Every structure is written in C-alpha cells, then in structure tokens.
Amino acid sequence: MNPHRRKLLVASLAGLVAAPALAQNRGSGIAELNPPQPVEAKDKIEVIEFFWYGCIHCYNLEPRLDVWLKKLPPDVEFRRVPAVFNDRWGHDAAIFYTLDALGLLEKLHRPLFDAIHRDRLNTASWPALSAWLERQGVDPKKFEATFKSFAVQAKAKRATRLTSDFRIDGTPAIAVHGRYTVSSSNDMLESVDKLIAVVRKHK
Secondary structure: HHHHHHHHHOOHHHHHHHHHHHHHHOOOOOOOOOOOOOOOOOEEEEEEEEOOOHHHHHHHHHHHHHHHHHHOOOOEEEEEEEOOOOHHHHHHHHHHHHHOOOOOHHHHHHHHHHHHOOOOOOOOHHHHHHHHHHHOOOOOOHHHHOOOOHHHHHHHHHHHHHHHHHOOOOOOEEEOOOEEEEEOOOOHHHHHHHHHHHHHHHH
C-alpha cells in the first residue's frame, strides 16, 4: 500500500470500517463486531458505555462525557452498562442497578464515583458503603434488600453477558449500535462521533 493510500485509510472512518483489522493494528481503538450485536434502541443509534466504578480512566472520562451528552443528537440513545469480568466487578454492577431501581442513579452516580476515587470508599465493604449511603439520605437496609433482589441480580448477570458478547476487554469502552467498539483513548469520544455518522449514513 502506498503512503498516500495508507494515510487516507487511517484518516477516514470509511477506510476504518472497510478495513477493521487495519484500524485495530494502527492503534485507533476501533473494532468492528462480527457478528453485530442486537440493539435495544431500534429507531435510534444506540451508544453504550461499558464502565466500572473502580476504574480511574472511567472516572476521568466522566467530565468529558457529561459535556458530550449535553450535545447528544436526538437520533442517538445513550446508556451505561457496568462491565463485569469477575465477582468484584459484579458487586459494583449490582450497586449500579440498585441505584437505578431506587430512582437514585442520576443523583448518586457521580457522587459515588467521587467517593471511590477521591475519598477511597471501598464499595466491597458493606459497613463503609452503608455509612456512605446514610450520608446521602439513603436507607441502607432498603438498599441492601434491593441489591439482593432477583431483578437487580438478573441485570448484573445480563451485564456480564453483554461484556462478553461485545468483546469488552477493558474500561472505559463505548459500543456504537452493536457494530463497533471504541476503547479508551484521548480521542475516544471523537471516534464515537465519527462512528455515529457512519451508522447514520447506512442506517
């Protein structure tokens, strides 16, 4: 391949989509899923962030992600899925879904991140987690009962399957409409924007 052709392939998403192996080999962080995964947002372009509360890179991404989400086009639907690689990550996934079940996710998602990375909260310690929940005005007993519920545990197990099905091997990672994944990098949100444009064009 001549240098001019190589430059074009690297610079354009069309080239990356046409040659996913080249994209991955050149460290773009973009991978094509084969086979593609089903999406829940049938009428919109689905974007999923795979994250872990204990991941410092996920925590550092949050401010940029907040700004990005405020500019999200109306034809794009964003959701978070806690990545699960082991029981420890599964525990935190259940915390995420418990907050969601209690209607507290929007209020406490970022404060929980702050508590873990700024204040060194150990979410695996029930006494420590309970004390933090009480400070947020949350009943620890109600939280624990919801945490152990079938619905929450089923969602945590599904998150485990999605982590595997989307071939996630690290966090943060972002999946675009079941077709592509983008791994952590300084320009990952820019790459996501480009992939959204590609999906929109061919949708």
